[in-house]
Amino acid sequence: MNKTPSLTTLRWDAEFPVLRLEGSGAESFLQGQTSADLSKNKDELIHSCWLTASGRLRALLEIRFDESGADVMVLAGDANSIQQGFDQVIFPADRVRLLSRQPQRRLQTLSDQESSEVIWHDTTAALPELWEQRPIADADALERWRLQQGWPGGDGELSGETNPFELGLSHWVSLSKGCYLGQETMAKLASKGGVKQQLRTWSSTSPLVQGTLLKRDGARAGLITSVLPNRDSPGCIGLALVRRQHLDATSLQGPTGEELILQRPSGFQDPPQPVAS
Template sequence: MTSSSLPTSAAADPWDWTPPVLSRWSQPVGLLRLDGPDTLRVLHGQTSQALEAARPGQWLGTCCIGPTARLGAVAEVLVDADGAWLVIVDGDPEAVRLALDRVLFPADKVRLGPVTAATLHQPLGSAGPDATPTGTWAPLAGSSGWQLGDALLLPADAPLPAWLAERSPLEPQEAERWRLQQGLPAAPGEINGDTNPFELGLAARVSLTKGCYVGQETLAKLATYDGVKQQLRRWQATAFPAEAVAVGTPLRDETGGRAGVITSSLKFPADQGWIGLALVRRAWLQEPALLAGDAANARLRLSLPAAFQSPPVGAGGGGGGGKAS
């Protein structure tokens, strides 16, 4: 991590950090091609987004979920005239392909290609040239790859355009810091088969009006009956032993009540503190701080991640009520 990435002291607010000027966040992703006239119908029924009426050139975010709405992967869908590209942003691409292959019938007019490696490049600080309008994509002129808003999706072996190559990639610690600051869920801490999209701040990737699809009944119940029991939050802390804020460490309040669990953890160099993500139970969402594990002095300050999208009204968005939730 570069010196510009570090807090100036243990008391500094780490969420005030901005990435270095003219940098990029480059994330490996899985790329899955679906061809055929039934492509959107299949994806509509097997993921959380309304896709059946999507038009060529549209780019939509979705979630790959199971029958009980447990999140398997976060994905982007790039629709074209012959089918769609499914971009597995986080999660297991091969598991997503296997799940789709299992539900395809011989009568379905869909050809499922292999998973290939690609990289999603997000320019930071300022957008690059030729950005597409929000929610649209376009093929790159003169080279393989796709423009998604101001981001670029390139096959793993494709050369970078000159303007992107001039931007420095974030170092691994910087890249993780940027992810935590935004609150982007990742496997295995947040995406592990035990969480649903509403808990992880992915409400915009879920349609509650598109009709029947895998996991729809569970998501509808969560929205209707105030059923989201926990939400993702950022946390920050001063210098503690690693075991005090390790992934899986339970969170509690001053009375010992079980309030959540740490899902991601990142240590700054030179004992300058920690940041991370945690799933916080609904009754404690309004608490400014919680304790980690059994360490009386391991106090974590909580905040809402920058990219978190609240659950639908009635789906557990509040923080009131008794501590029994």
């Protein structure tokens, strides 16, 4: 029996752009363009990444299949770039058409104590009672949850220079399905353990800004990618990309000695470990 969600759980309630792929070739086309294995669990929402050919993360996607095609929601990233990128590589033999982009309401629970629930909801319909009773998270609460989870939705994380393994998204990447955009790089990173940095949550009693370089005993150790000032106390929290050789540190220093306490984000999935030969 499923556990009844707490009515005090906050909800993330927002609209996101959705690209519609119509046609029998939708699954095959998306298999070649995104990182997850879309042949599994097609009756559920599937998380996947859109990468460059060199494995850099460009967008975070949530995909829903139906009998006539698929809807691709852009959770983070530039929807225009994705639309243009898909359109440039669709050919008649793909048996799929890219339709006009539409907004879609999406709701997600933001409780650390329970598994996160997600629904796509018709904006013209009334919410189910359980969802209606969940308070909507304000911008501060939503950003605090994102930072604690390590959800890499900010422009500091989606900088065009990071890959999914660095950002804790290894569960969004298939290493066993066929070829897809960026697959060769992801396979090399997985086989060689070549991730040079990982995302970490931090807190500090000092004011800091995005882009600040972090140090450990004078050596460069990381870079702040997101910052949220505390609402009722001094200092701030945020996300930082920490270099591999400093991942054992429990704290790092800012440029003038500010102390940052590090934690592994609660939603972070470790990169694949290389298989010993």
